[in-house]
Amino acid sequence: GENVEQHPSTLSVQEGDSAVIKCTYSDSASNYFPWYKQELGKGPQLIIDIRSNVGEKKDQRIAVTLNKTAKHFSLHITETQPEDSAVYFCAASDGGSQGNLIFGKGTKLSVKP
Amino acid sequence: KAGVTQTPRYLIKTRGQQVTLSCSPISGHRSVSWYQQTPGQGLQFLFEYFSETQRNKGNFPGRFSGRQFSNSRSEMNVSTLELGDSALYLCASSPGFGSGNTIYFGEGSWLTVV
Numbered sequence: 001g002e003n004v005e006q007h008p009s010t011l012s013v014q015e016g017d018s019a020v021i022k023c024t025y026s027d028s029a030s031n032y033f034p035w036y037k038q039e040l041g042k043g044p045q046l047i048i049d050i051r052s053n054v055g056e057k058k059d060q061r062i063a064v065t066l067n068k069t070a071k072h073f074s075l076h077i078t079e080t081q082p083e084d085s086a087v088y089f090c091a092a093s094d095g096g097s098q099g100n101l102i103f104g105k106g107t108k109l110s111v112k113p
Numbered sequence: 114k115a116g117v118t119q120t121p122r123y124l125i126k127t128r129g130q131q132v133t134l135s136c137s138p139i140s141g142h143r144s145v146s147w148y149q150q151t152p153g154q155g156l157q158f159l160f161e162y163f164s165e166t167q168r169n170k171g172n173f174p175g176r177f178s179g180r181q182f183s184n185s186r187s188e189m190n191v192s193t194l195e196l197g198d199s200a201l202y203l204c205a206s207s208p209g210f211g212s213g214n215t216i217y218f219g220e221g222s223w224l225t226v227v
Contacts, residue, residue, distance in 0.1 A: 031213055032213040032214075034215065034216075042220055042221075043117075043203055043218040043219050043220045043221045044156070044203070044218045045218070046215065046217060046218075049215060051213060089155075089156065091156075093213055100146065100158045100161055100169050100171070101158065101216065102158070103156040103157075104155070105155045106155060
């Protein structure tokens with residue numbers, strides 16, 4: 001089955017800097033890669049997603065890139081703000097027809113003012 | 114549009130008891146999936162329901178079960194609770210079923226087993 005590795009597990013940046021979180025997946029049949037942000041005491045919130053027929057997608061300060069050949073995808077946050085501090089999860093759809101999501105272990109991002 | 118609603122938000126149960134958690138999906142969404150979140154194991158898929166039928170199941174023991182009603186609402190049940198079942202249980206809904214569907218999570222139900 002699918003396996004998703006996420007790095008780093010913790011990331012600390014200064015406000016205004018960029019942050020990059022990387023994930024690798026094992027199943028070449030996976031075709032959907034969402035990113036979720038989870039704040040303390042809340043459920044994960046979808047922030048951006050990408051499908052396997054696209055290499056890059058941007059939404060304001062957030063971008064995701066996908067390299068299907070290398071089986072890895074990354075989240076890029078530019079001009080970080082203190083409110084970006086949260087745990088970020090990547091996920092990949094299980095390559096089977098059901099397509100449930102397999103999640104990475106999460107990255108705790110801290111943005112220092 | 115209202116989001117995914119889960120009840121109760123917090124509960125404490127004793128080992129050996131059973132618990133039922135409830136989930137109301139986003140209006141118009143027909144698929145409901147459940148995930149367990151723990152610090153050690155992260156987010157793990159429990160099962161998914163679509164049109165009142167379980168379509169997919171994760172690697173959890175039979176003590177974990179669920180169902181979906183005709184209005185797409187869903188419940189999950191855990192019987193004979195163990196200490197290790199303490200976790201955040203997350204419900205997510207999506208418009209359809211199958212690979213590539215975007216899922217939206219609720220706030221979760223925090224279960225503590227003592």
